[in-house]
Amino acid sequence: MQFLSEHFGCEGWRGEMSARIRAFDWSVTELGPLQHWPTSLRMAVQFLLASPVPLVMLWGRHGYMIYNDAYSVFAGGRHPYLLGSPVELGWPEVADFNRNVVDTCLAGGTLSYRNKELVLLRSGVPEDVWMDLYYSPVPGDDGSPAGVMAIVVETSAHVLSERAREQAEAAFRTTNERLQMALNTGAVLGSFVWDVQLDFLSGDERFARTFAYPAPYDLNRLPSGIAMQRVHEDDRGRVRALIDEAVRDGGPYTAEYRVRHGQGEQYRWVLASGRCDYDDQGRPLRFPGVLIDIHERKVxxxxxxxxxxxxxxxxxxxxxxxxxxxxxxxxxxxxxxxxxxxxxxxxxxxxxxxxxxxxxxxxxxxxxxxxxxxxxxxxxxxxxxxxxxxxxxxxxxARRQQLSPAVYNLRRLSDGLGELLARALGETVRVSMQVPDQPWCIHVDRNQLENAVLNLVINARDAMNGEGVIAISADNLVLGAEFCAGKEIQPGDYVRLSVRDHGVGMAPATLAKAFEPFFTTKPDGHGTGLGLSMVFGFVKQSAGYVDILSTEGQGTTVQMYFPRSEAAEAQEEQAPPPRLLQGEETILVVEDDDQVRITAAELLEQSGYRVVTAENGDVAMRFLLDGLRVDLIFTDVVMPGQVKSADLAAWAQARTPPLPVLFASGHTRDIISRNNQLAPHQHLLRKPYSPDALTAMVRQVLQAST
CATH class of the missing domain: 1.10.287 (Helix Hairpins)
Structure with missing residues (x-):
């Protein structure tokens, strides 16, 4: 685990596979133990675990499988047994296909397939599946191909949908052919003749039934208005226009329209065809035609x-x-x-x-x-x-700050920020804060949370040119899988903390860069461009998610989502009484930077301590093994040499009684734990530190060890 922490930056990992890779015994494979993995393999695994797309890496000639959470879903019941297995053993039914993939990519080639059909065993039963597959070589430390990175996207649903569409089109063609046959074999709803001069219709019984003519009417003198009233009102104008065109121009008449069926509001589709006959002077006389049932075809x-x-x-x-x-x-x-x-x-x-x-x-x-x-x-x-x-x-x-999280209730937010916001915003900006009566608790660093809200409020003030209302609100939310898809956040209970303004808003191009450090739209000298970057890192380090909604001219809303904590709210601790900052104990200062080491030693000596210095962990360990007796080890986190600061700390903790250790670092990625907290026996002084901060922390650690 120390290896992963140092080389993979695993404090930012999320998901099942990161834990499984750490727990797997890789010494049984040709890859060997984790700490012996080449740099290229470590970097490839880091990229793979961060991706939301199903990725699997086949390492070495045997194609040992390392994959991410998205691929584990695709693997189904074979997960987690595929991890660390040669690909030909993991997927024996497609062994030849995968052997060609490994041979091709290790030779420097690439492969891609669209809707590739394969037969895979799922729940022990062969099943046809279709996939988009992309294979690329992964270089080793020497630059030559050492593995294969595979992107696997199952397209079975899409392929089956396309086949269903083709089948539907074939069914339509078959239906149309049957319709033509029906027209030739009597699928006729009746025939009619329209006397254009007298405006009467004559028709057979089927025609009269289709348009629901009452029984008393003579089939040779049927009023045309009754037939038109049975036509759907949305179709009447089009039908009249087609009739007028056929009478005027003498061309064929063909019209598809709906006729009311029975006494209800149901309609059936019909096709009316005919042609107008004229006398010797070209005047329209009669208009014979036929009515055909096309309802099934239209459906x-x-x-x-x-x-x-x-x-x-x-x-x-x-x-x-x-x-x-x-x-x-x-x-x-x-x-x-x-x-x-x-x-x-x-x-x-x-x-x-x-x-x-x-x-x-x-x-x-x-x-x-x-x-x-x-x-x-x-x-x-x-x-x-x-x-x-x-x-x-x-x-x-960068998510490398030390956090001191505790269970926190947002009802206390106004207590911590009210006076501070009033001083920062002035009289022309008003803050509206809405928090539920019973908000869920969250597990965060209160100081960092309040700092994040303050940064957002100041940004909002500047976006509104120093005038208006800024709305701060909190909501209890249950996020589903649809919302969380692709957002690096898991479904569950969350508290959403929002800061909304009605300022100038952001264009899409600006919004895409909003979280990048040093990016700012403010004039020179009016902002560092680190406010939103700090908010982004803090929320991500707190296992949350942050989103920005913005429209030019309408304003911006920044939403921070924090996982709900079921634990009881933490009680505020009383500040401890001031401690004596002087001392006479012996302190071993371990620091590879000469100037930092010299100044730290002199500051401690001025406070009465006896100081021994070492330029790295190797020298410090030699002093200790030769019998040097000290009361405290004060060491930098990152140092050259064989003996690391973590090794010194482990040796010190194994003493009887344990020897206290105080770390100093510009950032904490090498000793901070995955939940962003130091271990109980660890103490950290962040650089740059003042003389008072140094002596106070030294005194605190020494007193805690007694």
């Missing part, structure tokens, strides 16, 4: 149209959902890459700030009676604190 046509529309809609929805999932994956990968970079930069930046801050404090102590020096040192320390705040925001975005 079939309507069903086909509806089926086509449904299929098109389903295909459109699937394409849109896939595009959205791919876009979310690209955005997530981009933010992860930026987070890794900013976290490393913040770590190195904190070391630089620590050297500057330490020497400034030492200078201030040496020149206590020099007002000019004190003034300049105070200004420089203020600048260092601003730099430390920027670094803290970068670490929040």
């Amino acid at each position: 079939a046509e309507s069903a086909l149209v509806q089926l086509t529309r449904d299929l098109e809609q389903r295909v459109e929805q699937e394409v849109r959902a896939r595009s959205e999932a791919e876009e979310r994956l690209r955005q997530s990968q981009k933010l992860e890459a930026i987070g890794g970079l900013t976290g490393g930069v913040a770590h190195d930046f904190n070391n630089v700030l620590q050297v500057i801050a330490g020497n400034l404090h030492l200078l201030a102590r040496q020149q206590r009676d020099n007002p000019g020096v004190q003034q300049r040192v105070a200004a420089a320390i203020t600048a260092v604190e601003r730099g430390a705040k920027l670094s803290s925001q970068l670490l929040a975005f």
Whole structure:
């Protein structure tokens, strides 16, 4: 697990497969133990686990299978037995196909298949399935292909839908052919002749029954108005226009329309065909025609149209959902890459700030009676604190900050923020806060939550040009699978905390970059671009989800979703009484940065402590094994050499009594646990630290160990 924490950054992992990969005994495979895996394999597994798309990697000539949560769903009953298994043993029914895939990609080739048909065993029964398959080689540390990355998307439902559509079209053609045969064999609803001059119809009994003429009417003198009244009102205008056109131009008359069936509101489709006859002077005389039943054909046509529309809609929805999932994956990968970079930069930046801050404090102590020096040192320390705040925001975005979460009820939000918001917003901005009478509890770091809300409110104030109402609201929600699809959040109970303004809003291009660090729409000097980045990192590190809804000219709503906590609300602890900051114990300072080590040692010596220094863990362990007796180890987290800070801490905890250890770091990714909390025996001092913070923490750790 230490290996995964150091190399995979597993504190950000979610899902079943990350735990299964850690628990699997890889030493029984050719891959060997986790700690011996090549860098290329580790990076490929990190990418695979972060993807919402079903991915499986086949490593080595045997194709040992490593896959993500989405693929485990596809695998069905074979999961989790596929993990670590050669692909030909895991899927024996398609062994030849997979052997060709592995051979091709290890030779540097790629393969792709659209709607590939395979026969797979599901629940022990052979089943035809169709899939979109994409295979690409994964390079090893030497650059040559060492494995295969496979994207597996089952398209069986789509293929079967297309086949159903083809069958429906075939059924329609068959129905149409039968209709033509019926027309030739008597599927006629009657014949008629229209006397154009006298405007009377003559027809047979079937025609009279179709239009429901009462019995007293003579079949040779049927009023045309009764027939027209039986035609559906939506069709009458079109029928009259076709009749007038046929009489005027002399062409054939063909009209499909609905006729009321019986005394109710049901209608049947008919086809009327005929042609107008004229006298020697070209005047219209008679209009003979025939009435044909086409109701079944029209019903079939309507069903086909509806089926086509449904299929098109389903295909459109699937394409849109896939595009959205791919876009979310690209955005997530981009933010992860930026987070890794900013976290490393913040770590190195904190070391630089620590050297500057330490020497400034030492200078201030040496020149206590020099007002000019004190003034300049105070200004420089203020600048260092601003730099430390920027670094803290970068670490929040990278999800590498230390959190102190506790069970929290949002009813207390106004108590912690009311006065602060009033000072930050001024008199022209009003805050409306709505919280349910009984909001669910959440497990968060209260200070970080209040800081996130403050950042959002300040952004809202600026978006409204310093005037208007900002709405803060909380809701208890039960999120379903449909909402959570592709959002890196699991269905369940959540508390949604929203901050809404009615400001200028954001364009789509701006919205896509809103969470990126240093991106800001504010003028130079009016913002760092880290506020939303900090909110994003804090919410993600708290196992939540954050979303932004914004429309230009209408405003912006930022929604933070936090998982519900069933535990009891934490009670606020009273601040402990001030402790003596001086001491006379012996402290071993382990730090690879010379300047940081020198300033830390001098600060501790000025507080009365005896100090021994070591430039890395190897030297520190040699001192301890040679008999050096110390009361506390004060060590940086990340150091060169064979002996790491975690090894020193483990050795110290194994002593009787245990030797206390105080860590110092620019960020905590190497010692922080997956739930963002330090272990009970671990203590952390974040860089850059002041002399008072150093001596206070040293005193606290020493007293806690007694």
